[in-house]
Amino acid sequence: MNELRTIAVGYDGSPDSEAAVRWTFDLAKRVSASVTVVHAVGLLEHLEETFSHAEMPPALVAIAKECDVDGTRLRWFVDDGDACSVLLRAGAPPLDAGLLVVGSRGHGKRDGLLLGSTSLEVAEHASTPVVIVPSRDMESDASVASTHLE
Amino acid sequence: MLLVVNGTYDDADHEDPGHPERPDRVTAARAGVADLHLGSDLVVVPSHCATRAELVRVHNSDYLEELSAFCYDGGGDIDADTFATFDSMTIARHAVGGGLAVIRELQRLDEGVGFVLARPPGHHALADRAMGFCLLNNVAVAAAALRAQGERVLIVDWDVHHGNGTQQIFWDDPAVLYVSTHQWPLFPGSGTASEVGGRRAIDRTVNVPLPAGATGDVVRQAIDEVAAPVIDAFHPTWVLVSAGFDAHRADPMADLQLTSGDFAEMARSVADFAPRAGRLALFLEGGYDLKALRSSVHATLNSILGEKRDVNELSSTGGPGKDQVRRALRERQAAVEIVLSSHDEETEP
Numbered sequence: 001m002n003e004l005r006t007i008a009v010g011y012d013g014s015p016d017s018e019a020a021v022r023w024t025f026d027l028a029k030r031v032s033a034s035v036t037v038v039h040a041v042g043l044l045e046h047l048e049e050t051f052s053h054a055e056m057p058p059a060l061v062a063i064a065k066e067c068d069v070d071g072t073r074l075r076w077f078v079d080d081g082d083a084c085s086v087l088l089r090a091g092a093p094p095l096d097a098g099l100l101v102v103g104s105r106g107h108g109k110r111d112g113l114l115l116g117s118t119s120l121e122v123a124e125h126a127s128t129p130v131v132i133v134p135s136r137d138m139e140s141d142a143s144v145a146s147t148h149l150e
Numbered sequence: 151m152l153l154v155v156n157g158t159y160d161d162a163d164h165e166d167p168g169h170p171e172r173p174d175r176v177t178a179a180r181a182g183v184a185d186l187h188l189g190s191d192l193v194v195v196p197s198h199c200a201t202r203a204e205l206v207r208v209h210n211s212d213y214l215e216e217l218s219a220f221c222y223d224g225g226g227d228i229d230a231d232t233f234a235t236f237d238s239m240t241i242a243r244h245a246v247g248g249g250l251a252v253i254r255e256l257q258r259l260d261e262g263v264g265f266v267l268a269r270p271p272g273h274h275a276l277a278d279r280a281m282g283f284c285l286l287n288n289v290a291v292a293a294a295a296l297r298a299q300g301e302r303v304l305i306v307d308w309d310v311h312h313g314n315g316t317q318q319i320f321w322d323d324p325a326v327l328y329v330s331t332h333q334w335p336l337f338p339g340s341g342t343a344s345e346v347g348g349r350r351a352i353d354r355t356v357n358v359p360l361p362a363g364a365t366g367d368v369v370r371q372a373i374d375e376v377a378a379p380v381i382d383a384f385h386p387t388w389v390l391v392s393a394g395f396d397a398h399r400a401d402p403m404a405d406l407q408l409t410s411g412d413f414a415e416m417a418r419s420v421a422d423f424a425p426r427a428g429r430l431a432l433f434l435e436g437g438y439d440l441k442a443l444r445s446s447v448h449a450t451l452n453s454i455l456g457e458k459r460d461v462n463e464l465s466s467t468g469g470p471g472k473d474q475v476r477r478a479l480r481e482r483q484a485a486v487e488i489v490l491s492s493h494d495e496e497t498e499p
Contacts, residue, residue, distance in 0.1 A: 041337065042229070042230045043282055043311070044231050046337065046402075046403055046404065080337045080338065080339040081338045081340070082229055082281045082282065082338060083229065083230065084281075085314075
């Protein structure tokens with residue numbers, strides 16, 4: 001297996017995506033990898049910009065500080081598209097992420113439904129390894145993180 | 151003669167309060183048609199609920215079952231942009247069926263222009279996934295039906311967003327030519343000039359990404375200089391238009407600067423690609439400013455039907471993007487060369 005240089009993690013502001021970011025920061029420190037936090041700008045976000053393209057959201061800055069992440073190895077990347085397409089592109093240039101990390105559910109998803117599940121879509125179509133970080137609800141149900149490692 | 155789909159199935163129940171893709175859009179577009187005062191030259195075509203056999207030409211069976219189940223379970227948010235209600239699957243099937251009904255009626259009459267005035271829109275819908283307000287790909291199902299009859303179908307997509315779903319569905323199909331002008335970068339992020347089609351359909355995808363602020367003269371340049379030579383070589387037997395009107399300068403969803411006069415000019419250009427009468431149909435895609443939608447629908451159809459010029463808004467000029475159009479031409483030519491050379495290498499004994 002090649003050295004893991006860059007990990008991309010999806011972030012939409014949901015509690016699950018924050019959990020995915022924390023998990024990623026922890027892994028990145030262990031394997032000395034860089035982290036790119038990826039945010040997908042959907043159609044509706046054009047009407048009301050949720051996150052700055054230039055600056056990492058304060059909530060993420062706080063998590064990075066809490067996790068003692070080296071700021072020079074951390075990047076905020078905003079791209080147009082649905083979450084699934086944007087995350088899949090993160091495995092290709094220019095990001096070239098060697099690992100994709102997603103939370104099990106983003107905003108607005110209903111429990112147990114496959115339709116619209118970014119995590120499952122990414123796991124199904126990605127050409128790079130994918131880690132799906134379970135939500136706290138799932139953890140409490142003793143569910144296990146689903147990993148799809150090549 | 152204008153053939154318009156009658157929304158025999160009320161689309162009002164496909165609504166999420168506050169969402170811009172709303173029933174009022176159809177009301178505004180209908181008003182744009184009414185403003186034409188066509189009298190007996192307006193033919194109302196009843197839609198039907200598209201059958202499974204018609205849908206699976208384009209959509210994955212599992213996806214259709216999943217979407218149905220999701221709706222009948224009460225619906226909800228499919229992703230950050232896209233919703234469905236209990237009635238959405240039925241309404242979306244009627245939108246698809248409306249397109250098929252208009253095509254059949256044009257074939258029967260062998261004259262006129264079709265306008266599929268239905269929602270939800272379709273051009274972002276992938277074979278196996280809803281996205282970008284779209285559940286089923288209306289224009290793609292219509293194109294697939296024509297293609298099954300041996301037709302060569304040109305799809306021109308002038309919605310401000312790239313029609314990633316339509317492009318994906320026909321990516322490797324040499325009998326369908328997909329042409330898109332769109333703002334870029336913008337949702338869905340695809341639609342670069344170097345996307346030129348799959349190995350079996352090289353040069354059957356034409357994308358001209360345009361910068362924010364681009365005006366009508368830039369879009370016309372894109373059609374004339376980049377798309378027209380490819381279309382002429384393709385010799386389409388049918389022309390379908392993904393007619394979104396969100397490139398209008400008043401639309402809140404994007405930043406192009408088109409006017410209703412620009413849509414009138416684009417419509418005239420695109421209508422000229424149809425080989426004869428009765429071989430042109432437009433499908434409503436985006437367009438979220440109701441006043442702009444009404445005036446743009448009116449100007450577009452007025453122009454195609456050969457009526458007097460729309461005088462409410464003159465065509466626009468002077469925006470950025472002419473250099474990008476020239477660059478797009480170079481990039482796609484280079485991409486075609488690369489794909490062709492890699493194809494040659496693989497087929498050499």
